[in-house]
Amino acid sequence: xxxxxQPASVSGSPGxxxxxxxxxxxxxxxxxxxxxxxxxxxxxxxxxxxxxxxxRPSGVSNRFSGSKSGNTASLTISGLQAEDExxxxxxxxxxxxxxxxFGGGTKLTVL
Amino acid sequence: QVQxxxxxxxxxxxxxxxxxxxxxxxxxxxxxxxxxIRQSPGKGLEWIGYMHYxxxxxxxxxxxxxxSRVTLSLDTSMNQFSxxxxxxxxxxTAVYYCATIKTGGGAFDYWxxxxxxxxxx
Numbered sequence: 001x002x003x004x005x006q007p008a009s010v011s012g013s014p015g016x017x018x019x020x021x022x023x024x025x026x027x028x029x030x031x032x033x034x035x036x037x038x039x040x041x042x043x044x045x046x047x048x049x050x051x052x053x054x055x056r057p058s059g060v061s062n063r064f065s066g067s068k069s070g071n072t073a074s075l076t077i078s079g080l081q082a083e084d085e086x087x088x089x090x091x092x093x094x095x096x097x098x099x100x101x102f103g104g105g106t107k108l109t110v111l
Numbered sequence: 112q113v114q115x116x117x118x119x120x121x122x123x124x125x126x127x128x129x130x131x132x133x134x135x136x137x138x139x140x141x142x143x144x145x146x147x148i149r150q151s152p153g154k155g156l157e158w159i160g161y162m163h164y165x166x167x168x169x170x171x172x173x174x175x176x177x178x179s180r181v182t183l184s185l186d187t188s189m190n191q192f193s194x195x196x197x198x199x200x201x202x203x204t205a206v207y208y209c210a211t212i213k214t215g216g217g218a219f220d221y222w223x224x225x226x227x228x229x230x231x232x
Contacts, residue, residue, distance in 0.1 A: 002155040034217030044224060045115075046156075046208070051218035089156055093217035099172055100217060104155040 003101035004029065004090055011109040017078040020106045022090030023071060028101055030071040034093035037066060037075045040105075041086045049088075050075060077108070085110040113138040115209050115223035122229050123203075129196040129228055133209030140164065140185050144212035145192040146219060147183065149205040157205075159194065161212060199230045 005023040012018040022029065022037075029035055037050040048057050050066035053073065063078045073092070077084055090103040119131035133145070141164035150156050160173035162183040173181045182195040192209055206227050210219040 032217070034215075036213075036218035038219075045222040046210075046219075047222070048213070048218060048220045051213055051220075052215065057220065091156070091218065096172070097175060099161070099174070100158045102156040102158070 002104035003094070004092060004103035006088075006090060006103040006106045008104070009107045009109065011111055012077075012080045013111045014080050014082065016080050017076060018080060018108065019077075020075045020088055020090075020108070022073040022075070022092075022103050024073070024092050024101070025071055028092040028094040028098075029068065029073050032093040033068070035066065035068060035073040036091045037064075038089045038091065039084075039086045040089065046089070080110050082110050084108060113143070113211060113221040115211070115221060117207060117209050117223045117226040119207075119226060119228065121227060122231060123199055124232050125200055125230055126198055129194070129199050129203060129230070131194045131207055131209075131226060131228070133192040133194075133223060135190045135192065138211075140187050140190045140192060144216075145183075145185070146210050146212055147194045148208045148210055148219065150208070150225075151202070151205040159196075159207075162192070201230050204228065204230045 035053045038046040040046040053068045054066045089105045094101045114136045116134045123129045144163040146161040147159040162171040166185045180197045184193045206225040208225045209223045211221040213220040
């Protein structure tokens with residue numbers, strides 16, 4: 001069982017927006033603004049999409065955005081495209097000993 | 112841009128030591144924080160540990176649940192990063208990824224494609 005809780009799957013039609021939640025605790029998501037999100041197409045290298053809750057790395061589409069409220073972080077993808085279909089993982093810093101914890105992943109299907 | 116490529120045996124026997132290498136191109140091994148992460152079949156991601164140059168005490172950190180079995184090392188001459196995991200069991204079967212840690216911490220910005228290691232007799 002993963003430390004952070006994500007829905008197993010979400011789906012949406014092209015052009016729509018979807019949100020993936022990531023629920024942790026006051027020991028990780030709730031305390032640190034070091035939440036990151038990764039897009040993973042099976043067989044390929046995971047790709048950093050969001051870091052420090054809301055920041056996008058250079059080259060990542062502005063259709064991807066992140067937010068946090070309390071112990072729950074969220075990834076929103078607007079204007080869904082077929083290429084967005086992938087697995088998405090959240091990650092949070094959890095202190096100097098544990099370092100980071102991950103979510104179990106969410107499979108996004110673009111209908 | 113940094114590129115990473117994991118390599119090592121795809122099959123390891125129970126109780127033996129798993130050894131993997133991450134070859135680094137496009138960047139110096141002494142310039143980044145390096146990490147190993149794994150994903151067991153059907154499960155989520157698990158952080159294994161990180162290290163940064165020169166790799167001495169204070170420059171690395173291991174997942175507490177794996178600490179007694181993990182050794183990380185840096186080879187500046189070969190520009191590569193290595194993982195050893197001892198006394199493996201079937202529970203260590205996973206895809207193993209190497210990755211760099213983004214400045215500021217807590218996020219991984221460059222990843223390899225991963226290598227599958229199966230623990231079986």
